Amino acid sequence: MCCSAGWPAVVSLLPGPPAVDAPAARPRRGRSRAGRWLLRGVAVLYIGILVAVPLALVFQRTIADGADAFWDAISAPDAVHAFTVTAEIALVAVAINTVFGLGVALLLARYRFAGRRLFNVLLDIPVSVSPIVVGLALVLVYGPTQGWFGPSLSNAGVQVIFALPGMVLATCFVSLPLVVRELVPVLQEEGLDQEVAARSLGANSWQRFVRITLPTIRWALAYGVVLSLARAIGEYGAVRVVSGDVIGQTQTATLRVGDLAEQGEPGDYQIALVLVLFAILCIVGISLLRPKEKKS
Amino acid sequence: MGIEVRAVTKRFGEFTALSDVDLSVPSGELTALLGPSGGGKSTLLRIIGGLEDPDSGSVEIDGVDATRVPAQRRNVGFVFQHYAAFKHLTVFRNVAFGLEIRRRPKDEIRRTVGELLELVHLEQFADRLPSQLSGGQRQRMALARALATQPRVLLLDEPFGALDAQVRKELRDWLRRLHDEMHVTTLFVTHDREEALEVSDRLVVINSGRIEQVGSPTELYDKPSNDFVMSFLGPVTRLDGRLVRPHDIDIFTEPADGAVRGTVLRLQRIGFEVRAELEAGASRPWVQLTRGQAESLRIAAGTTVWLRAAAGASTLDAPAQEEPVPVPA
Numbered sequence: 001m002c003c004s005a006g007w008p009a010v011v012s013l014l015p016g017p018p019a020v021d022a023p024a025a026r027p028r029r030g031r032s033r034a035g036r037w038l039l040r041g042v043a044v045l046y047i048g049i050l051v052a053v054p055l056a057l058v059f060q061r062t063i064a065d066g067a068d069a070f071w072d073a074i075s076a077p078d079a080v081h082a083f084t085v086t087a088e089i090a091l092v093a094v095a096i097n098t099v100f101g102l103g104v105a106l107l108l109a110r111y112r113f114a115g116r117r118l119f120n121v122l123l124d125i126p127v128s129v130s131p132i133v134v135g136l137a138l139v140l141v142y143g144p145t146q147g148w149f150g151p152s153l154s155n156a157g158v159q160v161i162f163a164l165p166g167m168v169l170a171t172c173f174v175s176l177p178l179v180v181r182e183l184v185p186v187l188q189e190e191g192l193d194q195e196v197a198a199r200s201l202g203a204n205s206w207q208r209f210v211r212i213t214l215p216t217i218r219w220a221l222a223y224g225v226v227l228s229l230a231r232a233i234g235e236y237g238a239v240r241v242v243s244g245d246v247i248g249q250t251q252t253a254t255l256r257v258g259d260l261a262e263q264g265e266p267g268d269y270q271i272a273l274v275l276v277l278f279a280i281l282c283i284v285g286i287s288l289l290r291p292k293e294k295k296s
Numbered sequence: 297m298g299i300e301v302r303a304v305t306k307r308f309g310e311f312t313a314l315s316d317v318d319l320s321v322p323s324g325e326l327t328a329l330l331g332p333s334g335g336g337k338s339t340l341l342r343i344i345g346g347l348e349d350p351d352s353g354s355v356e357i358d359g360v361d362a363t364r365v366p367a368q369r370r371n372v373g374f375v376f377q378h379y380a381a382f383k384h385l386t387v388f389r390n391v392a393f394g395l396e397i398r399r400r401p402k403d404e405i406r407r408t409v410g411e412l413l414e415l416v417h418l419e420q421f422a423d424r425l426p427s428q429l430s431g432g433q434r435q436r437m438a439l440a441r442a443l444a445t446q447p448r449v450l451l452l453d454e455p456f457g458a459l460d461a462q463v464r465k466e467l468r469d470w471l472r473r474l475h476d477e478m479h480v481t482t483l484f485v486t487h488d489r490e491e492a493l494e495v496s497d498r499l500v501v502i503n504s505g506r507i508e509q510v511g512s513p514t515e516l517y518d519k520p521s522n523d524f525v526m527s528f529l530g531p532v533t534r535l536d537g538r539l540v541r542p543h544d545i546d547i548f549t550e551p552a553d554g555a556v557r558g559t560v561l562r563l564q565r566i567g568f569e570v571r572a573e574l575e576a577g578a579s580r581p582w583v584q585l586t587r588g589q590a591e592s593l594r595i596a597a598g599t600t601v602w603l604r605a606a607a608g609a610s611t612l613d614a615p616a617q618e619e620p621v622p623v624p625a
Contacts, residue, residue, distance in 0.1 A: 193380035196347060197438075199367045200374035201394035201445060211393075215384040 055276060061269045073267035074274060078248050079256060082271070086253040089164065089239070090232040093171035097228050100172075101179025102221070106213075108180070109187035126176040134173050135241025142166060142242075162244035167252070170238035175231040182224035186217050226282045233275060297358055298323035298481050299344060299449060304353030306339055313339040315505040317353070321498075324479045326472070328486055328496035330528070336505040337485045338453055344483065345451045346370045358448050373442030373480075377454040379434040381426035387413070387437050388422040394445035412440040415474070432463040439471075443480070452484035456491065468495055489529055493517065501525050518610050526612055533581040534614050535603055542584040544609030547572070547593055548602040555602035560595050576603055 062070060073079060107113075108120065126134065142160035143150045153160055160166040194216065198208045214221070236254045243250040245259065253271055260268035299321040306314040314336045321327050329337040342348040344355055346367030354363040362370050382390050389396075391412055395405045413419045416436040418429075426434055435455060442450060455471075456464040472495050475482055486492050492499055493513045501508040501516065501524075509521045520526035523539055533542045536556045548555055558576030565571075570590040572583045581603065585593075595601060605611050 193376060193378060194382055196367075197374065197376060197380035197382070197441075198393065200345060200347070200370075200372060201441065202368045202371070202397045203393075204368055207397060212382065 058269055058272055058276060062273045065266070065269070069266065070270045070273075073270035076267065078251070079253075079267065079271060081248050082251050082253045082256040083274075085164075085167075085251065086233055089167050089171050089252065090229055092168050093175065093232045094225060094228045096168070096172050097175055097179050098221070098225055100176075101183060101224060101228075105180045105183035105187055105217075109184050110192065123177045123180060126173050127178075131170075131174050131235065131237030131239075132241060135170055135238035138166060138170055138173070138238070138242050142169070161242050162246070162250060164250070166242040167239050167250065170242045171232045171235050174235055174238055175228040178227045178231060179221070179224035182220045182227070183217055186220040187213075190216050223286055226286050230279045230282055233278065298325070299483065300354075300356040301340070301344065302354045302356070304340070304343060304350045304355070306336075306343060306348065306350050312505050314343070314350070317502075317505070317507055319500060319507060319510070321481060321483055323358070323481050325497040326475045326482045326484070326495060327498045327500060328484055328492035329500050329502055330486055330489060330492040331502035331508075332528070333487055335503045337487075337500075337502045340502065341451050341453055341483060341485050344449070345372045345374050347374070371445060371447050373445065373447035373450040375435070375438050375442050375450070375452040375455045377457045379426070379431070379438050379458075381429075381434050381438060383426055386423050386425060387418055387429070390426065390437055391440045391444050393441060398445065408444060409440075412444055415443075416440045430463075431459050432467055435459065435467065436470075439474075443478070448481065450480050450482040452482065454485055454487070456488075457486075464491070471495060493529070501528060503528075520610065520612065523612055523615055526610075531584070533583070534579045535576065535581045535605060536579065537614050538605065538611040539614050540581075540605045540609055540611045542571075542582050544606045544611075545581065545583045546604050546606050547583060547585070547589075547595065548604070549593060549595070549599070550602065552602050552604060555604035558601055558603050560597055560599045560601060562597055563590065563595065574601065574603065 074083075104123070108116070139147065139161055141148045141150070142153065144154040144159065144161055145151065147153075147161070150161065158165070160169065194212050195208050198212045203211060234254060235252075236258060239252055240255055240258070243252070243255065245251055245255050247256075247259075251259070253275055257268050257272050257275070260266070260271070299319070301317060301319040301321075304314055304317045305312070317336075317340060319340070329340060331337045339348060343350050344357075346362065346365060350363065354361060356362060357370065357372070382393065385393070388409055391409045392405050395408060400408075409422075410419070413422055416439060418433060418437055418440065421429060421433065421437075426437065429437065435458075439452075439455075452471075456467050459467065468491055471484075484495075496513060498510065499513050499516050500510045503524055509516055509525045511519075516525060517529050520529060523532070526532050526539055526541075531542050532539050533545070534540075535545060546552075546555075551557070556576045558574040558581075560572055560574055561580070562573045563570060564573070565587070568587055570585045570587055572585060572590070572595065574581055574583065583603070593601075
């Protein structure tokens with residue numbers, strides 16, 4: 001078995017190996033050349049209109065405003081604070097989601113239990129429900145005056161809504177299944193053979209987890225973490241509802257972009273560009289790391 | 297000493313994998329657990345290794361009760377059918393795994409692993425990943441890995457099952473020689489009777505969750521205690537209400553004492569051997585002859601002959617229902 005056999009979910013999302021013309025496909029080549037070009041054209045046009053052109057315009061707009069405008073926009077105290085809030089929330093939410101995701105993925109891949117299918121469906125709800133709804137739902141539960149257990153929490157001095165805990169909660173919620181969904185296929189593919197072998201060689205469960213499980217899923221985990229991170233940094237709707245969007249307190253970078261754009265103030269494109277660059281960096285970083293793994 | 301299995305029973309839901317099994321494996325011997333798929337032999341091996349818990353009964357290894365000892369503390373070497381190689385580790389690190397877990401000093405690990413890799417002829421592959429090895433090489437690596445911690449017992453679960461015939465044959469001979477050098481108590485599961493007869497010191501035939509017979513390969517082949525063991529260990533045919541090995545039947549061209557009359561239906565030549573299919577009363581035995589025997593008897597389809605189990609041949613009463621025992625292809 002090849003070392004890359006266990007990574008279908010990741011492979012499909014990353015630049016794969018150069019497409020090899022399968023011998024069987026050869027005869028069709030001449031006939032469908034026009035069709036191939038048409039397909040390619042449609043694909044490029046589609047991606048272009050949806051992704052490339054809008055992003056390129058953000059770049060262009062930022063460059064057109066000049067380096068000073070860029071620097072001013074991202075170094076303004078409120079902007080720095082917004083970036084910090086975003087970073088804090090993203091890191092905490094990703095850390096929580098990684099630990100939770102690992103646990104749930106192991107549970108789903110290795111155990112059969114009553115309600116497993118229902119659990120599986122529940123996991124996907126966060127990505128299919130609108131983030132605004134998520135935000136409102138969290139307010140219903142944790143709201144300081146009318147929430148289910150918000151009042152008791154606030155009596156105990158814990159403020160969830162309009163504060164960082166609520167924003168972390170919302171961010172966790174919207175990126176809940178991203179790590180799990182990357183890990184489960186890999187864990188299922190690899191099965192338990194290596195774990196059992198490690199056990200027979202004297203490894204306890206922690207040693208098996210660190211020496212066998214983690215290395216086996218490391219790329220799927222890294223990919224899931226990057227996806228979660230990108231999602232966490234980009235989250236707007238749910239965070240907007242639960243944060244209160246107080247400048248200099250609970251305003252994240254995305255909320256700031258939204259506010260500035262709404263009020264027609266400068267700085268929105270500059271901050272947006274930073275967010276886009278970070279996301280691109282994440283994706284490029286991991287796709288550069290991957291081929292190394294394949295070669296070894 | 298060795299392994300003592302006492303009254304072990306194991307059920308999976310409704311299915312009884314092992315039913316009140318007793319087995320004692322002498323120290324230092326190479327013992328084969330032979331039986332058809334689903335007969336319980338792998339379950340027994342996994343219970344001895346601690347990978348399954350018995351519902352009742354006990355397992356003793358080297359005089360110590362191991363029934364409740366978890367697998368990671370039994371110090372048992374396990375080799376799996378599908379290698380279970382650690383894919384992200386080099387051959388060296390695979391073999392070193394058990395020693396690293398036991399926190400042995402680095403230079404001791406290097407020395408031990410080096411010796412083991414030499415033993416399994418993989419010294420030049422130390423830095424490769426398992427994916428760069430052939431199936432046979434992977435299984436040798438798995439064996440070195442299992443031996444590294446100097447286990448009290450080596451357990452092999454269909455170790456050659458995933459390999460092609462040629463490699464299987466080579467590894468089988470090699471395992472036998474290796475065992476002659478190392479003398480670690482070894483128990484291996486197989487459904488291949490040739491493998492079991494060729495490699496093992498002792499054979500344990502398991503079927504439907506019970507041990508049918510235990511003994512040396514010769515004992516079991518020559519003195520099977522029942523028709524299952526007899527037919528599982530070699531070809532069997534039916535002559536005059538008895539089960540007998542087809543090479544244990546004498547053919548006469550004239551009446552002889554205690555011989556039954558029959559007619560040759562067909563002669564089939566397979567390399568050096570000749571198979572004669574006959575009709576004798578209610579049964580239709582077949583006889584395995586050498587080419588020379590067939591020629592000196594001058595038999596052909598239609599010839600009338602007399603058949604008798606050879607002197608000293610092991611025979612068993614045939615089961616009541618007259619089920620034709622097929623001629624192997």
